[in-house]
Amino acid sequence: MALKGLDIFKLSPKKNCKECGSPTCMAFSMKVAQGAADISACPYFSEEAKATLMEATAPPMKTIKVGAGEKEIALGGETVLFRHEKTFVSKTRYAVALCSGMDDAEIEAKLANISKVDYDRIGERMYVEMVYVNYDPAAGADKYLDLVKKAAGLNRVLVLGCQDAEVAKAAVELVKADKPILNGADASNYEAMSAVATEAGVVLGVTGANMEETYETIKKLEALGNKNLIVDVGVTSIKEAYKTAVLLRRTAIKDGDRSCGYPSLVQANVLAKGDLHMQAALASLFTMKYGSVIVMEEMNYAQALPLYGLRQNVFTDPQKPMKVEPGIYAINGADENSICLTTVDFALTYFVVSGELERSGVPCNLIISDAGGLSVLTAWAAGKLSANTIAKYFAEADIEGKVKNRTLVIPGKVAVLKGEIEAKLPGWNIVVGPTEAVQLVKFLKDMQG
Amino acid sequence: MPFNAKSGKFNASINVVEIGTGDKKIKIGGENVLPFYTFDAPVENAPKVGIEITDFGLEHEPDCVKKYYEGCATVVDMAKKAAEMEGVDFLSIRLEGGDPNGANKSTEELVQLVKEVAEAVDLPLVVCGSKNVEKDAELLAKAAEALDGKNAVLLSAREENYKAVGAAAGLAYKQLVGAESAVDINLAKQLNVLLTQLGVDGKSIVMNVGSAAAGYGFEYVVSTMDRIKAAALGQGDTTLQMPIITPVASEVWGVKEAIASEADMPEWGDQEERGIDMEVETAAAVLASGSNAVILKHPVSVATVSKMIKALM
Numbered sequence: 001m002a003l004k005g006l007d008i009f010k011l012s013p014k015k016n017c018k019e020c021g022s023p024t025c026m027a028f029s030m031k032v033a034q035g036a037a038d039i040s041a042c043p044y045f046s047e048e049a050k051a052t053l054m055e056a057t058a059p060p061m062k063t064i065k066v067g068a069g070e071k072e073i074a075l076g077g078e079t080v081l082f083r084h085e086k087t088f089v090s091k092t093r094y095a096v097a098l099c100s101g102m103d104d105a106e107i108e109a110k111l112a113n114i115s116k117v118d119y120d121r122i123g124e125r126m127y128v129e130m131v132y133v134n135y136d137p138a139a140g141a142d143k144y145l146d147l148v149k150k151a152a153g154l155n156r157v158l159v160l161g162c163q164d165a166e167v168a169k170a171a172v173e174l175v176k177a178d179k180p181i182l183n184g185a186d187a188s189n190y191e192a193m194s195a196v197a198t199e200a201g202v203v204l205g206v207t208g209a210n211m212e213e214t215y216e217t218i219k220k221l222e223a224l225g226n227k228n229l230i231v232d233v234g235v236t237s238i239k240e241a242y243k244t245a246v247l248l249r250r251t252a253i254k255d256g257d258r259s260c261g262y263p264s265l266v267q268a269n270v271l272a273k274g275d276l277h278m279q280a281a282l283a284s285l286f287t288m289k290y291g292s293v294i295v296m297e298e299m300n301y302a303q304a305l306p307l308y309g310l311r312q313n314v315f316t317d318p319q320k321p322m323k324v325e326p327g328i329y330a331i332n333g334a335d336e337n338s339i340c341l342t343t344v345d346f347a348l349t350y351f352v353v354s355g356e357l358e359r360s361g362v363p364c365n366l367i368i369s370d371a372g373g374l375s376v377l378t379a380w381a382a383g384k385l386s387a388n389t390i391a392k393y394f395a396e397a398d399i400e401g402k403v404k405n406r407t408l409v410i411p412g413k414v415a416v417l418k419g420e421i422e423a424k425l426p427g428w429n430i431v432v433g434p435t436e437a438v439q440l441v442k443f444l445k446d447m448q449g
Numbered sequence: 450m451p452f453n454a455k456s457g458k459f460n461a462s463i464n465v466v467e468i469g470t471g472d473k474k475i476k477i478g479g480e481n482v483l484p485f486y487t488f489d490a491p492v493e494n495a496p497k498v499g500i501e502i503t504d505f506g507l508e509h510e511p512d513c514v515k516k517y518y519e520g521c522a523t524v525v526d527m528a529k530k531a532a533e534m535e536g537v538d539f540l541s542i543r544l545e546g547g548d549p550n551g552a553n554k555s556t557e558e559l560v561q562l563v564k565e566v567a568e569a570v571d572l573p574l575v576v577c578g579s580k581n582v583e584k585d586a587e588l589l590a591k592a593a594e595a596l597d598g599k600n601a602v603l604l605s606a607r608e609e610n611y612k613a614v615g616a617a618a619g620l621a622y623k624q625l626v627g628a629e630s631a632v633d634i635n636l637a638k639q640l641n642v643l644l645t646q647l648g649v650d651g652k653s654i655v656m657n658v659g660s661a662a663a664g665y666g667f668e669y670v671v672s673t674m675d676r677i678k679a680a681a682l683g684q685g686d687t688t689l690q691m692p693i694i695t696p697v698a699s700e701v702w703g704v705k706e707a708i709a710s711e712a713d714m715p716e717w718g719d720q721e722e723r724g725i726d727m728e729v730e731t732a733a734a735v736l737a738s739g740s741n742a743v744i745l746k747h748p749v750s751v752a753t754v755s756k757m758i759k760a761l762m
Contacts, residue, residue, distance in 0.1 A: 082676075083668065083675070084672040084676055216451065238761060239761055242761055246486060246488075247488065255455055277725055277729050277749060277750075278756065280726045280730050280733075281729045281732070281757045282733070282757070284663065284729070284731075284734045284737070285733045287734075288733075288737035302717075302725070302726040302727075305664070305706040305726075305727065306663035306664055306706060306726055307726075307730055309664015309706075310664060310730060312664065313667040314667070314668060314671060318668070318672065351664075351666070352665070355665075355703070442550060
């Protein structure tokens with residue numbers, strides 16, 4: 001709940017000493033309330049008052065950090081419910097599950113598979129960032145500890161799924177420097193689990209049979225002083241898990257209840273055990289609605305390609321367009337003699353155009369110049385796509401040295417540029433292309449025929 | 450202190466639209482909460498799943514879809530088979546062949562086919578046009594006439610041809626009008642207003658507010674749908690309270706992740722799996738954003754998405 005300036009003023013020293021840089025304590029309090037000044041600028045606030053204020057002015061949803069060093073990942077910290085209000089802060093992370101109850105061959109296969117999906121999409125590395133290591137009591141503690149060691153070798157952030165505090169303690173001890181998540185606290189064991197997690201300084205995962213029970217356990221953990229938490233939305237049913245994920249986020253953001261303001265973890269691998277397509281559906285659903293970590297039985301390319309693309313879309317800044325790198329993109333096995341086309345670096349334009357070019361089957365070079373990440377008409381209107389910018393890019397990137405073909409197709413929407421481009425790029429045959437990408441297939445076929 | 454959730458129920462609700470006739474008819478819309486927020490208030494009508502076939506029959510289908518229609522000689526055979534598949538609530542026939550820049554099949558030929566399909570199955574029917582606005586003006590108007598009494602959805606009326614499609618489907622033959630706009634809340638609203646000014650009952654309009662495959666500018670789809678639901682429910686905007694129907698199949702079965710062969714992309718693995726997951730994940734995402742119905746192609750996608758909807762209701 002945001003504090004008003006007056007509430008802060010009541011706690012202030014009321015000395016009007018100006019040491020903070022503001023003329024009066026009242027003015028300073030107002031600035032603090034608006035977030036324009038930091039409370040620590042005043043040397044006279046009592047520690048108590050500071051603590052009260054820090055608590056009251058903290059964001060409704062905590063940012064929880066897991067993993068160490070380069071692998072560190074921030075979860076949560078969201079400030080809105082919908083992406084059109086403000087950018088979502090911490091993207092959803094995906095984990096693959098291992099279990100000590102699996103036989104050795106299965107474990108080896110899973111370990112080998114986890115690093116398979118690893119590719120780049122518009123400047124973002126797409127891979128399985130976390131590994132969930134589940135404890136099966138029937139297989140014994142030793143086997144679990146072995147598995148934890150093996151999983152640590154994958155160099156991913158670990159989630160240790162274990163409800164037995166003693167085994168958990170031994171497991172956390174092995175990898176605590178890597179800051180794993182310890183997932184396994186519930187109403188029955190929260191005290192012991194919390195002790196293990198706080199002692200090792202790791203994030204604790206808490207769950208319950210339903211939202212109400214989970215909430216009570218969170219309250220109890222907070223009473224113990226543990227606020228380094230992540231909430232497992234549970235495995236009772238898909239419906240209950242969805243309810244928990246939505247209510248946590250909404251109650252934290254809309255109603256300012258900080259006991260709901262923790263990142264969430266979704267075990268899609270348990271909710272849809274054995275059904276990989278259903279897990280794909282759930283991964284998509286919970287990427288949309290408030291899952292911070294989603295655990296899958298495996299991550300293959302079929303699941304990953306749409307999922308990582310979706311995540312990249314959903315977690316973009318609504319005011320900042322996605323851009324692709326300028327360059328020559330060879331399509332359908334194009335070489336230096338293949339026809340050239342050019343368009344802007346707006347990611348959506350690039351994807352639609354390159355998709356249609358691929359569909360045409362015609363080898364061609366798609367030349368992307370820097371147009372500020374705007375669409376064709378917007379870039380043209382803003383002066384970021386003109387004969388000058390294209391000619392400048394051609395010179396900078398030495399296009400003429402790299403490509404021998406001298407036919408360049410320009411977007412139909414900027415047909416007016418034809419003459420100017422011809423003047424700036426002597427020796428090139430400038431052709432006006434279609435106005436819509438979807439007409440490219442026919443256009444290229446007609447051109448060939 | 451026990452947890453007390455505040456209800457996120459709204460005072461306004463989405464229109465209920467009934468599609469089809471008889472035992473198999475379906476209802477979409479009616480909710481006064483965000484998608485699947487059954488904990489805020491009961492959601493009476495679960496989102497529905499349709500299966501798509503086209504006038505080309507098996508000719509243009511990927512092999513992984515063809516195998517499910519083994520033994521089907523005609524489009525009508527396919528329609529019958531599709532209607533029996535698990536999780537199918539309605540049938541969608543896309544008249545791709547009508548496109549003057551493609552096969553340019555005649556309106557008579559296509560309307561005859563629609564008629565035969567409608568006679569062969571008792572499922573609610575959605576007729577999708579050729580995507581060419583001039584051709585669709587004629588094609589969908591004639592289809593509306595041919596389907597008299599079937600209470601079918603004609604998808605779609607667009608800004609360029611809403612008069613022809615709206616007048617025939619909405620006024621003359623009392624079918625349902627699918628209003629299609631391109632991923633923008635203002636365009637969606639404007640088209641609904643234009644259609645109602647024409648005299649079409651707002652309660653017989655469903656919207657296709659545009660879609661994209663996951664990863665292909667899908668953020669616009671999410672934000673458009675989020676904002677439409679916010680306006681419809683939160684502000685009680687009656688010009689946006691129409692249920693949303695999203696053709697997913699026609700978006701996803703064109704992107705390379707779904708259709709590139711395994712020979713071309715060996716590290717990506719099996720093409721069928723990729724197609725299914727692209728369809729399933731896109732469908733799950735549009736449903737989470739507020740679609741009241743989705744149109745899919747692969748039978749496994751249909752079954753999976755239908756199962757997910759049931760699990761959430």
